[in-house]
Amino acid sequence: MSSEPGPDLPFLPGYAFRDPMKTSFHRSQTLGYKNGFAFFRLPTVGIGGERLYVNQLSQAELDELADQRPLLTYGPPKQAPRSDFIPAHVAFDKKILKFDAYFQEDVYNSTEEQYRIRQVAIYYFLEDDSLTIIEPVVKKAGFLQGRLLRRHRVPKNDQGEPYHWKDLNRGMNITMYGRTYRIVDCDPFTQGFLESQGIELNPPEKIPLDPYTELHRTRMRKFITPSDFDQFKQFLIYDKQVLCFYAMWDDTNNMFGENRPFIIYYYLADDTVEVREVHKKNDGRDPFPVLIRRQRLPKTLVDNKNTFPSCVMETTDQEVLEWFTAKDFAVGKSTTLLGRTFFIYDCDEFTRNFYRDKFGITDFQPVEIKKKQPEEVPLVVPPYNGFGTLEDSLQNCFSLIPKPPRKDIIKMLENDQKVLRYEVVLETPNPEDRKRRFILSYSLSDDMISIYEPPSRNSGIIGGKYLRKTRVAKPGSTTDNATYYEPSDFTIGSTVEVFGHRFIITDADEYVLNYMESNAARFPAATLQSLRDHFRLRRVAKEPANSDIPSKPGLEELIAQVQEELKLHKYLNNKKIWEAFLQCDKDGCGILNKARFLTICDNLSVPTSAVLVSRLIDLCSCGEDNINYHDFLRAFPV
Template structure:
């Protein structure tokens, strides 16, 4: 239905009505411009800005309908001629944008110029968006000039974009292939074209010229008036006359710096200065005697900081305003030579006479140089990390290549193979752990402690080595002041704390009492008395048990003969461990009476793989029997010696608990 008819009236000829409220009858724009070319587009709204409904024809369908004509009435349709198209190479043929620019490059290996300014011309071809950079030739420049960048589309970034004429303007810098060009101006055609495209141009800048090129075009003629001073007369008068000054250079503010001594020589013949270093024996420095070679030293330069290069091979008279002379050196005053400040504290006798005759100076009191003592920083020992022995780990804090801690060799030789053994019980809230018994061995040669747990059959505990040989610190000791357990700390009933585990000393070897009695001056009386009381009470209990159960045996000679035969038999059984056998019997004897039941004795021998069926051992068991089903295992254990006797010649006592 048309918009000009009512919503309820049919659209029939003669029934068209106008909307009196409608005042706008214009059509929407259907033409536009894109990249400089006109193109058609669908209308966005209807006539007069009315709303368009969704079911509209596309632009392609509209173009097809516009070219169709009624075939029945007018014959085959005629298509409209295509619109004219002008390509870019025709529209922008011979239209080139021209920009004046320059770039700057460093000149590192030249004493006359630090940088160079080179002027270029940038051409932009509108027909294919290509660019071309050329440097006008400068006569006698000595540089390869001409084409810098051939004509092509210059990449703008790493994303694949290229430079466009919209990216060019006056007063900006562009980078092409790592070189930055500064655009300062453009020609008239370029200005008109960019302004016609809506680009606001920056004001033009002044072209910068190369300072070295300008210097060559207009050379400066300088004339130096010859001096009336006769240098030959100075050489003949002061030849081999040298002023000597003693100075120091305080370099303590720098890292690893110190106060070093020097000798300054001033040669009167040509006004040159030489600085030599004074070396001391075993100072650790390489013997390079000359610090500053003999040369004329500048005192003040001419103010040419802008044009004078920062690095030159030689300094001429044109750059120096004043040189060092003999009047610039004085005792008690500092002098700066090539950036180092030397303090002159004394001079020799010839120098004193020269200044006295030449300048009338008579005060040559030497200045006393006091060496500043080196500040000793306190050495901070890091906390002990628990790895290794404390003394061994501490050596890493004293030297880069740590040395092993010194050992008491005399003590090690005197107490070699001397071991004090104790029986200890574990103090634990667990009842099963309180029944466990351990053998604590104290090695007198190096004050180390080892703990061994004899294996008990069917106890559920493996047994064996509990603590390897190590030094055990007392509770409350610190790594700085560590105190270790000594033999005087092991008394009967005392508690020993070993790395968080507490043990109670319940028994000791008889060798412990014998050793402490022979060295009574080295042990406290309380320790010695506790061992004496313990062994006295045990001896009384043993005598009481022996009196109650009479022993049925033969003479000592027969017992000794059987022991020798048993030892010969046991040599065939090399798998037996005499130490484990003795410790197992001692562990089985709870009350320490030295008497075991025969079934218990035979079961223990069977568990330890002792060949009781051998004839010598069977006879030895019968000889050690006392009473009914009782065996004195102390005599039986004599066939299982622990080792060779000590060096003193005294036989090693048997282990009896």
């Protein structure tokens, strides 16, 4: 059987033949783009790519036919200029159709209304045929308002066809997502646009009244009471104008009572009064400043002879004969407000001007309120309990939550990692403790002292940290006048008392002398001289060993023998011996009187009666009465 119907077969229903081998049924593209704009074009092939047997003209031929015009008898025609192509999003940009509409909403579980009328505005955007519905916001409406339908193309039937501006007109119902809106009117632009497109508009309609709104308006009209006084005029004239009075409530007659300051505000707009309490820092009262809230205060009440207690607390207008007004407040007079008597002693400048212009009052002399000043309780600092530093313990007396004492940040930054180190020994009757040597470190950044004991083998004492970093007070220092050790207190030979232990400074680091000499203005001259003498003695002790001056014959051997013999005398302090001789030699010549020399040796327990020491003294003699103590001191190496 042929795949195509024969020419003799009638093309009637039931006589059409379909090729069972055909599987492609797609249609050719009829849209194209030219210069960035879409345009329609005729299909080039049939369904499934089949050949079209109809005679079709090309796009160039169609353009040529469109440009041709009939020849006129009086000359060739002029070609009309082609109109510019304007896209829809440019032609209809910011052009919106607005329709006024409403919809009826049922109200359940309410005895006052069965339904409500809600007014909306329907906006139609011509550029993309989208819709949005917005309901004007009404205060205290009780339900959500605003945008009811977001902007998009709204379908109008089950096939998904969107609403077009041709479907909108006045006096018609339009259903969107199950809600029916009644279009009643439109704006002038919408009316002119639709009429220009040939659409005949229906006459406008009125939006029906909402039953609950009308009921509420009727009730408001019923409860308006006539008055000869225009309260609205008073509000417009005196709005935001307030009289301010400074008053005092004397409550000293009651137990634990006192004079409490208050401020009375009188609002001229509605004749209301407000009383606020003036709070001070640490007055011991809760922070509730409003004593009497803003309200109209009764001045004279009706004499009600009925002794039966009332079940309500509020005072009605029928029970009040007179209310408080601006005439009832004056400077220097007392006023009773709700059972409390307030004495007004002053007012502000606006209040003075108001009474001067309104009532002609000029006497506004403020009354001086004498307040009994409470006795100041002196702050007694308790004695130091020994826990922590003195400054840390003192912070507990200043506040409930102690804060760390302030530190000198500038001093800490300038003297960061600057430490003065001294060698100290214990001043103790115990001979074992006399041999112990300690390193005292003074931190310049925070004025703290730490003591470290270098470990010594076979001494029986474990070395290590003897005192952690802390500030050490001088002997006799009290908590009221605490004085601490400073670098100027550390001289060679001085005693430092640290928590009951006495230390004697025997040596110092060379950095101590360099630092004090670079800051000589900040240290006493005695401290500097002590360090200079100490380091001069150390240099002098080393000079004889390095000098090239020839010594006396047999002196070197004798010095070596004396050193061996003096090893048995462990109580001798070679450093003190050097210091004693150098301090006695004021001129620094190295020669002392023999009698003076022997006196110093006796004071330092030097065994001059020993044979070898006596021979050394004879070799060091310079004549009969003088001795060269430099050679003698070589037997006592430091």
